[in-house]
Amino acid sequence: MKILIVDGDRETRQHVRGLLEAAGYTGLLEAETSGDAFRLIGLGEAAGKRDAVDVILMATQTDGGVTGVETCRKIKQDPEMQDVAVIMMASEGGAEQLEAAFDAGAIDCLSKPVNRVELLTRMGSVVRMKREAEERRSREVELGELKRQLADARRVMQYLSALDSQTGVADREHLDRALDHEWRRATRGPTPLSAVMIDIDFFKTYSEVYGAEGAEQAQVSVTRSLSGSLRRPADLLGRYDDQRLLVLLPDTPIQGAVAIAEGMRAGIESLGIAHTRSQVSDWVTISLGVSTAVPTVDVSPTTLVAAAQQALGQAKHGGRNRVMVHVLD
CATH class of the missing domain: 3.40.50.2300 (Response regulator)
Incomplete structure (x- = not known):
């Protein structure tokens, strides 16, 4: 002193x-x-x-x-x-x-x-x-550090709670919030917003042959490959339902969305995951439907997803293991 x-x-x-x-x-x-x-x-x-x-x-x-x-x-x-x-x-x-x-x-x-x-x-x-x-x-410093750690833990919990427990990608609720947010943001541009709906070809028969554990491992491998195809922080991959995945691509025109989708398709096929019951390949493959819109305030963002679903249906009926496109007017 x-x-x-x-x-x-x-x-x-x-x-x-x-x-x-x-x-x-x-x-x-x-x-x-x-x-x-x-x-x-x-x-x-x-x-x-x-x-x-x-x-x-x-x-x-x-x-x-x-x-x-x-x-x-x-x-x-x-x-x-x-x-x-x-x-x-x-x-x-x-x-x-x-x-x-x-x-x-x-x-x-x-x-x-x-x-x-x-x-x-x-x-x-x-x-x-x-x-x-x-x-x-000293107590205030310790309390501040504890608050920071709690805030970090809260952010981690919020992040984890927004993930699908099986695949580790965004869950449906997070996808819906992100879609609404990106749609409203794009209306201010206006800028294009693209969506890609993805389905693993003949996955039900894959599960029958390789069992639940094998199917889960295949899903994880597929989602990891798809995530690796996304380069920008704003791009989001999530689980839309039990069978399908959805990708949101902000500020992406149709040409860019198709290129990303085709890269995803080729990437999954190159994994070489055996699928003896597939009718289109010896390996696990995916079908993809791409849709693009320039959002407006008088149109619901669900129309973008519906268009991607329609394009996915065309890809499946067209022989699977391919990319099909539906552009909204």
Whole structure:
């Protein structure tokens, strides 16, 4: 703890210093005038290198033309000095200045000549007060960190709650919210919004041959591959229902959506997941329906999904393992 003693009388400074040193206090500094004090603590025009202090023992009258009360007020006006405890030392006849000193920010006062018991009692109170303040700040830091961790955990839980538990992609509720959000956003552009509806070809027969565990592994492999085909943070893959997946592609015209869909189709086929009961390939394949619209406020976003479903139906009836397109007017 650093203590600054400010008094124009050298004998008083030495007396107070001796009492503090005898009580085990260290880090003691002395200043004869307010200007000297300002230089030591790095304040005002006279500021030197700032020497952080914890307590200032300030005479109500100091040399240099500035009263201790004025000095205290100036010190406490500095935001970085708010935690510094100022104790005024009043000479006989200076009691009338104590009220002004308290108004200026002093926390306590001593009578001069300074009495050892009175001084150490005041200092003990300051030490306890500062220790409690430090403990409070420490708790506030810990509480802030705990709040941050809880907020992080809440975001993770919100993220996880929006994922389909089986495939790890967005669930239907999250898809619906995202579709509504992107549709409204696109109307302000206006910009195109594309959707891709995806179905794993002959997946029911795959489940019959490879069992529930094999089917789940295949679904996970398919969704991972599809997710890897999406390059932008705004692109979203989700599980639309038990059999179908849906991809939302904001700000994507039909040509771009078809290119992404074709890349997805080729990527799944290249996985080489055996499907002995498929009627179109020896491997697991997918059929995709692409739709694109330039959203308007008088049209429901569900029309985009309905168009993608229609295009998917065309892909399945057209032989599967292909991409078909339906563009909304």
